[in-house]
Amino acid sequence: MEEEKMDDLSELIAAAEKTKKKKKRKEISAEKLRKMDKIAAKRRKLDHFLSIGLATLIAAFFAILFLMPIILTITNSFMAASEISSNYGMVFATNANGGKVYIAEKVNLKFIPDMVSFSQYSTVLFKSPEYLLKFWNSVVLVGPIVLFQLIVASLASYGFARYTGKLRAIVFFAYVILMLMPYQVTLVPNYLVSNWLSILDTYWAIWLPGIFSPFAVFLLTKFMKRIPSSMIEAAQIDGAGEWQIYRKICMPLCKGAICSAAILVFIDYWNMVEQPLILLADGEKHPLSVFLSKINSGEVGLAFAVATIYMVPTLLVFLYGEEYLVDGITYQGGVKG
Numbered sequence: 001m002e003e004e005k006m007d008d009l010s011e012l013i014a015a016a017e018k019t020k021k022k023k024k025r026k027e028i029s030a031e032k033l034r035k036m037d038k039i040a041a042k043r044r045k046l047d048h049f050l051s052i053g054l055a056t057l058i059a060a061f062f063a064i065l066f067l068m069p070i071i072l073t074i075t076n077s078f079m080a081a082s083e084i085s086s087n088y089g090m091v092f093a094t095n096a097n098g099g100k101v102y103i104a105e106k107v108n109l110k111f112i113p114d115m116v117s118f119s120q121y122s123t124v125l126f127k128s129p130e131y132l133l134k135f136w137n138s139v140v141l142v143g144p145i146v147l148f149q150l151i152v153a154s155l156a157s158y159g160f161a162r163y164t165g166k167l168r169a170i171v172f173f174a175y176v177i178l179m180l181m182p183y184q185v186t187l188v189p190n191y192l193v194s195n196w197l198s199i200l201d202t203y204w205a206i207w208l209p210g211i212f213s214p215f216a217v218f219l220l221t222k223f224m225k226r227i228p229s230s231m232i233e234a235a236q237i238d239g240a241g242e243w244q245i246y247r248k249i250c251m252p253l254c255k256g257a258i259c260s261a262a263i264l265v266f267i268d269y270w271n272m273v274e275q276p277l278i279l280l281a282d283g284e285k286h287p288l289s290v291f292l293s294k295i296n297s298g299e300v301g302l303a304f305a306v307a308t309i310y311m312v313p314t315l316l317v318f319l320y321g322e323e324y325l326v327d328g329i330t331y332q333g334g335v336k337g
Contacts (some may be wrong), residue, residue: 071111081301133292145213146269154250165175179218263321
């Protein structure tokens, strides 16, 4: 009997030791799992940080690459004429017969002038009024186009968004086709129509095609179609007419899209070159964008200064309306809740 009791006791002791070993193994495995989870979390954080860092470096590289011409133009506008000639004269040089001289050595691209000079700006702003005249021509040409194109586009977009039917679909499809065509395709028809209307060589030859451009109509139509019909129906129940719905509901909700269209239209027509060259025979009416391409090799420094001045309105318009531009493009006419 005592031997049997001793065997049972030894078995119990062995079983207890096994259970202790199992518990220790479980504790060790749990600790290992926790450590592995921590290591995996650290690796995920490291991978996320590296991916963000790599994407930031790539974006910074392309941003610097795209900004280099602008920075080069601005900094070179403060160089003296002799320094510009020594750095870039070989690019714009001509021989005695007026022919081109090919570059025989590397061009010296300098972003920091040896000595800051305002002589180029003095010439542009005070000594040569023709540059300011061309700048004013650009303002006169672009301002009415932006203003009246937005008025026409908002009215047309309201009609396209509010009414349906085959005629509406056909006309809107024609707008889309015209928008997809490059301006060079419609340049000859615009010239013929301007000649037929006897407005060739006048500002109207530039204004009319610009005012009735289809781009703003397309953008605002897509925006207005996303305005909930329940809002318009509620306004109609309250006795609002079409003009009140257009003015008090659609226009406030489309503020972002209108600002986006205004910025894009302004930038597009501020840089126009082909239209004035073809439709305006009088060089005195040409905008500064055309005049910049005609600056000869002896006025390279003036070209940098004029280009810098010419960039100022575009940069101001973009910086002022950047929030509206992003909101108008990404929001696409939904109503914020």
